[in-house]
Amino acid sequence: TAAEGIPMPENATVALTEAGKADFGKITYTLADAGKTYTYTITETPEDFGAGWLSDTTITATVKVGEDNGDGTLTPSTVTYDPEDAVITNRFEGVSIRILKVDVETGEPLAGAHMQLLDSKDNVIEEWISTTEPHEVAGLKTRETYTLVETQAPRGYNVTVHTTFRLKADGTIDPDTTSTRFTAEGVLLVEDGREDEKASLAVTKHLIADDGDRTIDIAAVDQIFYVQLFYDEHCTIPVSDIRPLEFKNSSAATVVFENLEPGRTYYIQEVTQDGEPMEVGAVNDTPFIVAFENNNHEVKISTNPDGSQTFYFYNEFFRIPDGFYKEAHLTVTKQLLSAAGEPVESDEIFFAGIFNDAELTELSDVVEDPILVLDMSEGPTVSATTNIQMAIGGSYTLYIAEVDGEGIPVSEDPAFAYIVTMDRDAVTLTEENLNASVTITNTEIPEESVTPTPTPTETPVPSETPTPTITPAPTASPTPPVPGARTGDDTNYMQYLILLGLAMTAMIIAAYHRRRKRER
16 A cells, blocks of 8 residues: 555555565656655455465565656665565464254254364364354364264264365355255254154155157156165265165156154255266156256155155156156046035045946956045045056046945945945046046935834624623622723734834844945
8 A cells, every 4th residue: 555645556456476476566756756755555455365364464665766867867766675575474263163063853952962073184173062052163274174973962862964064265154065054143053853753755756758748647667767865955965875766667666765853854866876966867868857846855854743754756758768658547536425415524445446348347457456445534535546558559448436345336235325426437548638537426325214104903803603692790899900901902012013123123234234334
């Protein structure tokens, strides 16, 4: 920085040469400057040396301009420096970082974990026991990758996996090369899950392809792909080994990852057989892209009571490759209604059969599941889908009926306690029509109340044989009727008892058939 009034810019900045020198070039003086003295201050700006480096050296350059020679020239000028060697010394003090141990689900700080910090050569540079306050580590270098290691977890927690972080030139955390979370204040979080709280993750991949102006499901005859689970977004720290996704005459395949920590975030990535993450690939010279919904391949394991979770992604092919075929779908929906037409909650299980013939004698051999299970415990309306391999130019007409668990139509069972109606009983699937649906509605049969009809008492027929006349013996006084005894009522009560018994028997038989249906 120049002193006021000197013949040069007020401020001049130059970059250091490879030799570490700064050359500000020539300064031109005029006869008006003859004999004058000028002072310049040279300092190093902080961005020149990066975070963690300090420079407290200031160089003062003093220029004594030469005298006037009287012929329009000046005598040589002199320059002196303070310090004399004109050297600026940088001193490295390092960058500090704060680290906090927390519960992976609640974020609460955890005390009692034994932690180590390793440099890029796996040397332990510091170790400590965690408390509920962030631990500060000083003297770290920028542009170097460090590893956090937990050797002992707090009581009741699992030891977490190693995590890494890297500091940028300005001393802040580089999110692109850091495998653990950190707060807005720059505090690194080492997360632990509780013991015995394990979860599973089911990862399913679907195969789809462009088919003109539409996207369709396709199935592979025999194909293997691979997937892996990672701790970090850039898929550098694996959680699992490489898992195969096997497709055998199917459009989807699933693999399950076990023993995952609830509350922790993981990253799913399709990989090569050698474990290289891939975003595009090819099968039989047909390219495909690995597609995630909203381009998001992360999943946070929930704390569901059953400890399970699902994740879906796709391979989208530009066309149908050799060894693949179109896949059609038939969906059957079941509705359960009361006699009044209202939806009914039930735990019954019904079945839908898919047949090759209209006479319903031969279950279909072209569908994946010829008998579909319809579990009404899921609600008054449930659906099930089966898949059909669609050959080139293929066309399949299928017939649908409600059946029992053995595939026998319920129309052959007089004890079936519902009225069955369908919106259609047959569908035709082709290459152009790959999706079809059928709705089966079961309506409860109204309960009819049965009132017994009394049978008239028959009038006795007079006998042809004369009845002898008997003269009764005299008595002292008439005997009153005994309470509760017959007093001349000739109604036939046995008829009523027989009808009541028949009604009870019918009710028992109906209840028995309903119970058998629920068991099936």
